[in-house]
Amino acid sequence: MAAMPFFDGHSGQVHYRHWSAVGGPVAQLVFLHGMGQHTGHYHRFARGLTTAGIGVWGIDQAGHGLSEGDHPGPVADLAEDAALLTRLAEQHAPDVPLALMGHSLGAAVSMELLLRGDSGFRCAILCGMPKTAAVPQTAEGLGSAGIPLLAVHGVDDRIAPIDPVRDWAAGVRGLEFREFDDAGHDLLHEKVHATVTAVVRDFVLGATRP
Structure with a gap:
């Protein structure tokens, strides 16, 4: 059963x-969700991780779900809120390694956190990467993050077409790119x-194992 607390955000x-x-x-x-979503959409996904020993922390980004604020809000502000959530997770289990995952808008926010270079994450996953964030500057910055990176993307994604994202991913040092056939943008809610x-x-288990 998920707890449902709040904190003071941006x-x-x-x-x-x-x-x-x-x-x-x-x-x-x-975990950071995409545009128009909220954490209530991710109980099934979380269950698939918690049964393997992975605790999941999810945020309703500003203007989404039960959170206050503008919709969607600047990515830098969303990253500030995500950093606060990360600190809560660290305080909950200080000696347990942290991973980061974002879907769509959440992937852009995740990149903002990673590019700051002070996140403390052991690995990161980008799902449905928006093409507006898949630019050479972010490729270079992520490649310097020094942690295992995974990007997952649907071959039939019409919101973020795969071709430019695939080209971007090829330029990120150390990034594993996984494509899923017969799947669109919202991978965690499709048949795959x-x-x-x-x-x-x-x-996550492989990247955080001692």
């Missing part, structure tokens, strides 16, 4: 959820959702 009260790992966490994942969840689970 644009007001921010709602978040924590799905506890079964048997205690071996890793924790900070179980496969994508398993890929994310295995990547």
Whole structure:
């Protein structure tokens, strides 16, 4: 059962959820959703990770779900809120490694956090990467992050067509790019959702293992 607390964010009260790992966490994942979504859409995904010992922390980004603020809000401001959530996760289990994952808008916010260089994440996953963020400057910066990186993308994505994202991914040092046939933009809510969840689970466990 997920707890449903709030904290004071950049644009007001921010709602978040924590799905506890079964048997205690071996890793924790900070998850950032996409435009028009909220954490309530991700119970199934979280369950696929918590049963493997991965605690999940999710935020309703400003103007989404139960959070206050403008919709969608500047990416830099959303990253400030995500950093606050990350600190809560760290305080909850200080000795447990952290992973980061963002979908679409959340992927752009995740990149903002990673490019700051002080996040403390052990690995990161970008899902449905928006093409507006898939530019040479971010490719260079991510390649210097020094952590394992995974990008997952649907071949039939019409919101963020795969070709420019594929080209961008090829320029990111150390990035693993996984494509999913017969899948569009919202991978965690399509018929491939179980496969994508398993890929994310295995990547996080592998990247955070001592």
